[in-house]
Amino acid sequence: MGPNVIAFSSGKGGVGKTSLSVNVASLLAQAGTKTLLVDGDLGLANVDILLNLNVETTLQDVLEQKAELSDSLAWVNNNFAVLPATSGVPDMVNQGPDAQKQMGELLDQLGSEFDMILIDTAAGIGADVLWFNHLSQISTVVLTPDPTSITDAYALIKVIWQEYDRQEFHLLLNQVQDEEEAEKFYSGLTKVCENYLQFRPQFLGHVTKDSSVQKGLRSKKPFAQEFPQSQATQDLTQIVIRLKELSMNQA
Amino acid sequence: MSTESNPKSSAAHDEACPLGTHDCPIYDQVQLLKVAHARLSQLSQTDPLTGLYNFRYLVSAVEREIERTRRTGSPTTLVMIDIDHFKSINDTYGHQVGNLALKHIAKLLKGSLRKIDIVCRYGGEEFTLILPNTRLSGGQLVAERMRERIEKSELISDDTKIALTASFGVGTFEEGMDLSGEAFIHEVDECLIRAKQKGRNQVQSVERKSIEGVSRQEKQSLNFDF
Ligand SMILES: Nc1ncnc2c1ncn2[C@@H]1O[C@H](COP(=O)(O)OP(=O)(O)OP(=O)(O)O)[C@@H](O)[C@H]1O
Ligand SMILES: [Mg+2]
Numbered sequence: 001m002g003p004n005v006i007a008f009s010s011g012k013g014g015v016g017k018t019s020l021s022v023n024v025a026s027l028l029a030q031a032g033t034k035t036l037l038v039d040g041d042l043g044l045a046n047v048d049i050l051l052n053l054n055v056e057t058t059l060q061d062v063l064e065q066k067a068e069l070s071d072s073l074a075w076v077n078n079n080f081a082v083l084p085a086t087s088g089v090p091d092m093v094n095q096g097p098d099a100q101k102q103m104g105e106l107l108d109q110l111g112s113e114f115d116m117i118l119i120d121t122a123a124g125i126g127a128d129v130l131w132f133n134h135l136s137q138i139s140t141v142v143l144t145p146d147p148t149s150i151t152d153a154y155a156l157i158k159v160i161w162q163e164y165d166r167q168e169f170h171l172l173l174n175q176v177q178d179e180e181e182a183e184k185f186y187s188g189l190t191k192v193c194e195n196y197l198q199f200r201p202q203f204l205g206h207v208t209k210d211s212s213v214q215k216g217l218r219s220k221k222p223f224a225q226e227f228p229q230s231q232a233t234q235d236l237t238q239i240v241i242r243l244k245e246l247s248m249n250q251a
Numbered sequence: 252m253s254t255e256s257n258p259k260s261s262a263a264h265d266e267a268c269p270l271g272t273h274d275c276p277i278y279d280q281v282q283l284l285k286v287a288h289a290r291l292s293q294l295s296q297t298d299p300l301t302g303l304y305n306f307r308y309l310v311s312a313v314e315r316e317i318e319r320t321r322r323t324g325s326p327t328t329l330v331m332i333d334i335d336h337f338k339s340i341n342d343t344y345g346h347q348v349g350n351l352a353l354k355h356i357a358k359l360l361k362g363s364l365r366k367i368d369i370v371c372r373y374g375g376e377e378f379t380l381i382l383p384n385t386r387l388s389g390g391q392l393v394a395e396r397m398r399e400r401i402e403k404s405e406l407i408s409d410d411t412k413i414a415l416t417a418s419f420g421v422g423t424f425e426e427g428m429d430l431s432g433e434a435f436i437h438e439v440d441e442c443l444i445r446a447k448q449k450g451r452n453q454v455q456s457v458e459r460k461s462i463e464g465v466s467r468q469e470k471q472s473l474n475f476d477f
Contacts, residue, residue: 127429151473155465162462188475196469 004247005107005117007040007136008172011152013123015144016174019213019223020236021120022050026222027233027240029080033115036073038083040119040132045085047120051076052220058086063102069109081114100131107135116247125159134164137250138243140204144175145185154192161197170204170246172239182206205239207232298372300350301357309371309379314432316383317424324426328390329435330380331420331443332360332397335451337376340413348408352415355406360397377443379436387423387456394419394454402452418446422457 008021018041025037039047039059048055053074057067062083073081110117119136121129133139139160143153153171160166171189173182186203193201207213210232216223224233268275296308304312316327334340334356341349353376360370360378369381382390398419406413420443424435438457446455465473 147474150475151465151470154469154473158465158469159462162460184477185475188477189473192469192472195472196466 004115004138004250005111005119005136006138006140006243006247007119007121007133008140008142009121009129009133009156010123010142010149011125011154011156012143012146012149015142015146015149016207016213017123017142018046018050018120019217020142020172020174020207021118022047023216023222023224023233023236024240024243025080025082025118026076027224027236028116028118028244029077030225031240031244032079033244034079034113036081036083036110036114036117038117038119039085040128041122042085042128043087043089043122045087047082048074048084050217050220051082051222053082053084055084058084060086060089062106063099069106083110099128100135103131104135116243125156129156130160130163133160133166138170138246139166139168140170140172141201142172142174143185143189144173145181150185150189154189157193157201158197161199167197167199169201171201172204173206175209176206178208179206204242205235207235207239301354301372303357303361303378304369304371306371306373309369309373309381310432310436312369312371312381313436316381317430317432317435319383320424320426320428325384326386326423326425328382328385328387328393328421328423329439330382330390330394330397331373331436331439332356332378332380332394332417333443333447334376335416335418335447340415344408344411344413348413351408352406352413355404356401356415356417359400359404363396363400364393385423387421390421390423391454391456394421398452398454416452418443418451419454420444420446420456421454 008017010017021037025035028035037047039045041047042060045058047053053076055074057072059072061067062069062072072083074084075081107117119132121132141153141157143149157169160169171186173185176182176185182205183203190200193199208231210230212223212227212230213232216226219226223230224236227233268278272278296304298305313327313329319325320327334352337349337352340352353372356378357370357372360380364370364380367383371379371381373379380393382393385393398417401415401417404415406415420439420441422435422439422442424430430438442455442457446453449455
């Protein structure tokens with residue numbers, strides 16, 4: 001079985017990549033899946049903050065051969081590890097093809113240790129965002145009903161498609177009122193993709209706009225653990241089920 | 252002693268011993284070494300047969316030029332040239348004629364370029380042009396011109412006219428590109444190999460996938476009106 005690597009990207013910033021990937025990871029781990037969350041936001045890393053982790057060495061240290069991979073994993077629990085990143089080092093963002101290759105090797109190595117690897121990427125369509133997607137089996141695109149988020153999600157899909165010929169994208173509609181609204185936006189974006197790119201993205205699911213997401217953020221614990229009954233957690237549980245099915249089909 | 256050892260004054264009066272001693276033997280030796288050093292460094296950069304720059308120089312010049320592209324944004328184009336069927340020229344007419352052909356091509360290349368362009372002999376029968384401040388289209392033009400010139404040129408040895416053609420690979424290093432000098436040379440070399448495979452006596456260029464952004468129409472259709 002190969003590694004199951006899932007990237008979370010969005011084009012537009014602040015739509016919920018980090019909040020959702022942290023909580024998907026936490027739910028996967030809770031269900032017994034050995035899960036690694038890689039902080040792929042090499043410029044403005046903050047997975048560690050959301051999980052209140054004490055970080056000593058980071059992904060960048062590993063890439064620069066300054067630290068061992070195993071020493072850089074921060075364990076949230078037995079099934080849930082984070083590979084944190086360093087924040088505020090601008091030149092790390094413009095990693096060359098060497099870093100991409102190294103990262104690929106790193107993921108291969110980690111693939112034997114974990115059942116599932118999630119990557120929380122940076123906003124935008126920078127080179128690192130593109131190659132993190134290239135290195136993943138599953139590309140998840142997070143978007144909200146905000147018109148700029150839709151355009152940016154489309155731009156991201158288009159550029160990854162042009163660069164790597166990828167035609168499989170999984171849309172995650174975040175901060176919606178309900179499933180109906182999510183599906184409306186999904187079919188709107190799907191039409192444009194079909195028209196101009198000649199393929200259909202898939203619908204991964206939706207997460208309702210829910211104050212428990214913010215509350216979780218403030219408590220520095222996954223909202224899915226803090227508020228298991230919340231609408232957002234219920235929505236995310238559906239998404240986790242689909243992701244598991246997808247990764248089974250990939251293997 | 253201390254006053255005379257000012258490096259500035261010794262540089263300014265290169266002809267005389269900085270200590271002011273006439274017929275200073277050490278100073279004479281230093282001058283000879285300087286000349287020898289200049290010659291050696293030139294030799295270490297040039298190909299003795301053609302007088303062109305050699306492979307070593309090429310690599311450092313490519314690094315220097317792409318660094319300049321990164322700094323200034325002005326593109327650098329590389330043209331790689333390989334004489335077609337050179338081995339059979341050597342086998343049929345002998346190495347002397349082979350060398351003659353190399354010199355002949357070297358002269359053609361050197362004779363039709365700008366001052367800032369750099370011509371190197373890359374290896375056996377391979378040549379490389381570095382064209383600073385040149386886009387791909389400009390490089391393709393130069394390559395096509397050279398191809399024609401070589402095809403039409405005459406190499407005569409012992410009253411036999413030897414037909415010469417060459418294959419070309421062209422590539423351009425643009426601002427913001429993420430590629431090492433070595434990788435850039437390799438990329439253009441791959442193109443040259445493609446020109447050979449496609450039947451020789453032709454120019455092939457590195458085609459980079461151009462990424463097209465989101466068009467106005469796409470934006471309009473993304474502006475949902477629910
Ligand atoms: N379903 C939701 N309901 C309510 N608030 C949400 C929801 N999802 C995300 N948010 C809020 O949106 C904000 C941005 O979230 P987050 O940091 O996860 O986004 P991001 O895409 O990772 O941002 P960046 O691009 O800066 O990395 C946070 O304040 C978060 O609490
Ligand atoms: Mg984030």
